[in-house]
Amino acid sequence: MSIGFIGSGAMASAIARGAVAAGLDGATLVFTDAHGTHAPALAEELGGSVAPSNAALAERVDLILLGVKPHLQSDVIGEIRAVVTARGEDVCVVSIAAGRSLETMETDFGASVPLVRVMPNVNAQIGESMTALCASESVSDAQLTAVRDLFDSIGRCVRIEEQDFPVFSALAGCSPAWVFQIIDALARAGVRHGLPKQRAVAIVAQALSGSAQLVLEAVDHDVIPAQLIDQVTSPGGTTIAGLIAAEGAGLSTSLIMAVDAAVARDHELG
C-alpha cells in the first residue's frame, strides 16, 4: 500500500522513518512540503519520491496522510478535494491534526470519503508514541489495518471512540509535558541533596522509564500499579514515608486536576 505524506515536518518524518525502520519499503512513500526542502531530503533519506503538487500526490497513493498544521488543513483539503472525491473509496485520508474532527474534515471535502483521525504523541520521535485513532464508516478493513500498522511501527496504537479524543489527548498528548515537569522536580530534589543536575535528571529519567516498562508488563498480567506500590513499600521504610508526604502535598489530586483542566480546555477550543 503506497502512502503519501502532505507535509514533511517533524511528525510526518517521525512516522515515515518509523515505518521504514519497521520494514516498510521506502519506495512506496511519496512526499510534498511547502518550501521544497524537507520533502526532497526525506524522500532521499528513505528511498521515496516527491510529488510535484498535493493533487498529484493524491492521484497516485492509497493512503494520504495530512501532516500539515491544523490551521492549514482546510486549504490543503481544497487542493486535493476533486481528486479524492473522484477516487471514492479507493483512497483513504488520514489526519494527524489536533482538534480537527471527522465531521469537520468531511465538511471540507463536501462528501463522504474514507477518513481516519489519528492522534500520535511527541514520543513518536523515538518510536514510542501512544497513538489513538478513530475512523469514518466508509474506511475498509484493509485501509484501517494499513493505518494501524503504520502507527504501530512508531509505538502503540489503540482505536477509540471520537468522543474520547479529549481525554486521550490529556492522558497521552499532554502527559509527556507533565512527566518532564515531574522529572525536573525530582532532579531538583536530587540537586538539593548534592547531586549535579544533569546526573540527577539521567537517574530519574531511567528510573521512571523502567517503572513505566514494568507497569506495561504487569498490566498484561492483570497486575495494577497499586499492587506494585504495595510490593515496594516496606513497613516503616523510606518509600512509604515519601509516598505519604507526596500524597499529603496533593500528588494524585494535582494530576487528576491536570487531566480535568486539559479536557475542559480541549472542549473550549473545540
Ligand SMILES: NC(=O)c1ccc[n+]([C@@H]2O[C@H](COP(=O)([O-])OP(=O)(O)OC[C@H]3O[C@@H](n4cnc5c(N)ncnc54)[C@H](OP(=O)(O)O)[C@@H]3O)[C@@H](O)[C@H]2O)c1
Ligand atoms: N509535533 C507533535 O508532537 C504532534 C503531535 C500530535 C499531532 N501533531 C500534528 O501533526 C501535524 C504536523 O505537526 P508538525 O509538528 O509535524 O509540524 P511541522 O514540523 O511544522 O510540519 C508541517 C509540514 O507541513 C508542510 N506544509 C505546510 N503547508 C503545506 C502545503 N500547503 N502543502 C504541503 N505541505 C505543507 C511544511 O512544509 P515545509 O517543511 O516546507 O515548511 C512542513 O513540512 C499538526 O497538525 C499537528 O497538530 C503533532
